[in-house]
Amino acid sequence: MSAAVTAPAAGAPAASRGILLLLLLPGLVALVVTFLLPLLWLFRASFASSAVGTLSGGDWTSEAYTTVLFDPFYWRVAWNTLVLGFNVAVFAVILSYPIALFLARTQSRFRGVLTALAVAPLLTSSVVRTYGWMVIFGDRGVINSTLQALSLTDGVIRLTNNSLGATVALIEILMPYAILAMLSGFGRLNVQLEEAAAMLGANRLRVFTRIVLPLSLPGVLTAALLVFVLAISSFVTPRLMGGGRVFVLGTEVFNEATVTLNWPLAAALSVMLLVLFSSIILLYQRALRALEV
Amino acid sequence: MTIRMQNGISRMFLRAGILAAGLAAFAGAAQAQDASIKGTVNVVGFSGVFADNYQKFIIAAFKEKYPGIEVTYQQSKNSAETLALLTLQQADPKIDVALIDVSVAIKANKSGIFAKLDPAKVPSLAEMPDWSRLDGDKAVAFSQDNLAILYNTDSVKQPPTSWNDLTDAKYKGRIAAKLGDTRGVILLPILDKLKGADYKDTVDPAIDMLKEIAPNVSTWEPAPDCYAVVQSGEVDLSICWNGRAQYLHDTQGGKIAVAAPKEGSIGQTNTIGLVENSKNAEAAQLFINYALGTEAQATFAEKSFYGPVNTKVTLPDAVAARIYGSKEAQAAQMSLDWNFVAEKYSAWIQRINREVIALN
Numbered sequence: 001m002s003a004a005v006t007a008p009a010a011g012a013p014a015a016s017r018g019i020l021l022l023l024l025l026p027g028l029v030a031l032v033v034t035f036l037l038p039l040l041w042l043f044r045a046s047f048a049s050s051a052v053g054t055l056s057g058g059d060w061t062s063e064a065y066t067t068v069l070f071d072p073f074y075w076r077v078a079w080n081t082l083v084l085g086f087n088v089a090v091f092a093v094i095l096s097y098p099i100a101l102f103l104a105r106t107q108s109r110f111r112g113v114l115t116a117l118a119v120a121p122l123l124t125s126s127v128v129r130t131y132g133w134m135v136i137f138g139d140r141g142v143i144n145s146t147l148q149a150l151s152l153t154d155g156v157i158r159l160t161n162n163s164l165g166a167t168v169a170l171i172e173i174l175m176p177y178a179i180l181a182m183l184s185g186f187g188r189l190n191v192q193l194e195e196a197a198a199m200l201g202a203n204r205l206r207v208f209t210r211i212v213l214p215l216s217l218p219g220v221l222t223a224a225l226l227v228f229v230l231a232i233s234s235f236v237t238p239r240l241m242g243g244g245r246v247f248v249l250g251t252e253v254f255n256e257a258t259v260t261l262n263w264p265l266a267a268a269l270s271v272m273l274l275v276l277f278s279s280i281i282l283l284y285q286r287a288l289r290a291l292e293v
Numbered sequence: 294m295t296i297r298m299q300n301g302i303s304r305m306f307l308r309a310g311i312l313a314a315g316l317a318a319f320a321g322a323a324q325a326q327d328a329s330i331k332g333t334v335n336v337v338g339f340s341g342v343f344a345d346n347y348q349k350f351i352i353a354a355f356k357e358k359y360p361g362i363e364v365t366y367q368q369s370k371n372s373a374e375t376l377a378l379l380t381l382q383q384a385d386p387k388i389d390v391a392l393i394d395v396s397v398a399i400k401a402n403k404s405g406i407f408a409k410l411d412p413a414k415v416p417s418l419a420e421m422p423d424w425s426r427l428d429g430d431k432a433v434a435f436s437q438d439n440l441a442i443l444y445n446t447d448s449v450k451q452p453p454t455s456w457n458d459l460t461d462a463k464y465k466g467r468i469a470a471k472l473g474d475t476r477g478v479i480l481l482p483i484l485d486k487l488k489g490a491d492y493k494d495t496v497d498p499a500i501d502m503l504k505e506i507a508p509n510v511s512t513w514e515p516a517p518d519c520y521a522v523v524q525s526g527e528v529d530l531s532i533c534w535n536g537r538a539q540y541l542h543d544t545q546g547g548k549i550a551v552a553a554p555k556e557g558s559i560g561q562t563n564t565i566g567l568v569e570n571s572k573n574a575e576a577a578q579l580f581i582n583y584a585l586g587t588e589a590q591a592t593f594a595e596k597s598f599y600g601p602v603n604t605k606v607t608l609p610d611a612v613a614a615r616i617y618g619s620k621e622a623q624a625a626q627m628s629l630d631w632n633f634v635a636e637k638y639s640a641w642i643q644r645i646n647r648e649v650i651a652l653n
Binding site: 073131134138139140156158161239240242243244245247255257258259260261262 | 371373374376397400466471473474511512513514516526527638639642643646647650651
């Protein structure tokens, strides 16, 4: 009797697990083929010999890695990349926070429209938006020609073709991601808590610093991480806005792959970027978890 | 019904065509058509204007001579991409002929991408200079596009005449110079010669001169390219290729023009190669022979301002002036030992990137 009862009970989870696996299978296969295999291939390519133009195969050598690790230039490039990512993340989050907060709390019936507007720039390619910034920031662009027309400046103020231009353009380009990430992370915000604090005598600044900010922090940190990761892996914007003066890992990978044809070195730099990513994400998740407890 | 009618008509035309072809063949060698050789030649090469011109002036003319041979042209963004494609297909190539940068061709030859050309099948080889025949005829140079100073005809009333003008303070922040690639690798020997040095000994004088030019450079990464920034007036000067600029000058209202420095220049050299294990080697070598021949070389020089390599080609003065500049510049035209340069390619670009661009 009891066996008859337990048998289907034990069978049910097994069957559902089987169905679950079956459902996951197409996704897993796609992931392995489109993501894991190329990654393994990249890893293998980074250990190939640079002397021959082969993509993979041949003897294993760590030549590319020794080149990268013992060359101070690449350390500086890695440092540039981190600084760029950090600046972009901080400013994108600061600028996006009020927008996201407003969108999260507004009672307006246009809320949906406003949210769509805030993330609408994502519909345009970042290349197009980078060109937009080049028009605005160029030596004869909107800002410089306006300043000169108003006789506020004599010469040209160099706004683009340097890291300033690359940073500003990246901030704007990545802001929609920050807004989206914060919106989804603001779930714990609760107007009643703020009302309670206000009733207990807290002024608006105090309500913000003691209630709103701490509750929105997970969303803020997620947004910062997302923007940081997107910024350090960016290539088009630093290349176009940097005027060749901004050396980051993305641009170096491109140069080694297409100009000097040192594919193992390009692969090694990519792996380095990947390691940088993963370790930062791991550390960050630890920090986030500590924060939630 | 209509379809069948069209079929009937087209069949009629086809018959008429065959008849006409037969007659033409009968009429003698005047047309020099040879339909007896059949096959397909798959070519991969540069994209954009080059592709248009190459298809129009070389491939179309070849097909007229050999109606039995089909030639396809696949565009590739750059030689690196072509090399990647050829490397991936090495076991079973789908490409028969590749047009590729000389420095990339030398690299490709190290991994056996190209096959030796047969002088019996490619008699044009006899007319090619020694320097153009790489690694025993595995890839042969077929055109040279000079590095030149391009200028905006509105803002520059007195076009530069010398490479030295690039250091002139009046161009402060007004030059576009993409030098982290073949352009830089070619500019170093030019500037070296200007300073009385030899690129085989040292490129230090050239690097020093680049440091003097650096304050004048607005962007080292002109976007979308080194021609558009001149045409839009974003910069006054640009250090870039002659052929495309001449073409744009003629076709887009003359906003851009070429100042060929009197000290002469060096051409970016394009090579043509037969892919190892090509399944259409016969037809492919026929095509390469045509592409290297005097007729194709002269036409391509005239239409796209790429300098010919075939020694039997003589250019009309007007064409020569637009490819190489003044008589003085023509006399000073240089060529490089590409095998030597290919060895130094990465190192020179690294020096330009690190000592000039990163510090300015």
